[in-house]
Amino acid sequence: MANGVAKEGPGGPGRAASLRLRPLPLQVVAERRRHGRVAVALLGRYMLADRxxxxxxxxxxxxxxxxxxxxxxxxxxxxxxxxxxHVGRIEGTVARLLPDGLAAAIQATSRKRDKIASQLTWLANRAALGLPEDRRHERLVPRHTLTTLRLADGREIAARIVDVSLSGAAIACDVALPPDSAVIVGRMPARVVRPFRGGVAVEFRLPLSPDRFDETLVL
Structure with missing residues (x-):
């Protein structure tokens, strides 16, 4: 020690301070270096090993x-x-436990990571772009547009998909359904968010996975 200042030798106080500044698992530190994080508040649900x-x-x-x-x-x-x-299904492992929640490391293919990155960029800029809420996702017309609407009373109605996004779809059908009606579009549970002439717009109970979102999609 010289003039009251500790030297940071191999085993001195500087090394101990350095260790105290690195409490996170190495894979989490590496992940933070590879990917910039976006502050975004998205609602969702999750399952642990107990299902x-x-x-x-x-x-x-x-x-x-x-x-x-x-x-x-x-x-x-x-x-x-x-x-x-807005993102859909992701898988991973619990990396850290926090006082108000947890941090998870996402396990995904390179293609899926690219899709997540694009979606996060879109979400981060949504307010600046001034895009309406009901167009928060890209929409497409699948190759197979014929589907079936199953109503809460058990009836099945022949329908056609006008277009679809990760969060919902526009469905052409011959039955008038009020907002908040529970329906199943093909195999996808959904609810009616608004009727329009000749059909309804529905929101899926669980968003589609980005991995499924292309013209080969079958609901």
């Missing part, structure tokens, strides 16, 4: 990880499946 479903909301997210505000944290390394509005 119980819990509500959650994102604090920030990148293609490699997500921080959630939630009640049940699980254990470090535990598998987690998350369904998020």
């Amino acid at each position: 119980q479903e819990y509500p959650c909301q994102t604090v920030d997210m990148s293609p490699g990880g997500v921080r959630l505000t939630c009640a049940a944290g699980g254990g470090i390394g535990e598998r987690i499946v998350i369904y998020l509005d």
Whole structure:
């Protein structure tokens, strides 16, 4: 020690301070370096290994990880499946436990990470772009447009998909359905958000996975 200042030798105080500044698992540190995180509040649900479903909301997210505000944290390394509005289904493992939730490392293919990155960029700029809420997702017309609407009373109605997004679809049909009506479009549980002449717009109970979102989609 010289003039009251500690030298940071191999085993001195500087090394101990350095260790205290690195409490995160190495894979989480590496993930944060690879991907910039976007502060975004998305509602969703998640399942841990016990397969119980819990509500959650994102604090920030990148293609490699997500921080959630939630009640049940699980254990470090535990598998987690998350369904998020606007993003869909993602899988990963619990990386950290936080006072108000958890941080998860996302396990995904390069293609899916690219899709998540594009969606996060869109969400981050949505307010600046001034895009209307009902066009928050890209829409497409699938090759197979014929489908069936199953109503709450058990009736099945022949219908046609006008277009579809990750969060919902416009459906042409001959039956008038009021808003909030529960329906199943093909195999997708949904609810009517608004009727229009000759059909209804529906919102899926769980968003589609971006991996399924192309012209070969079958609901």
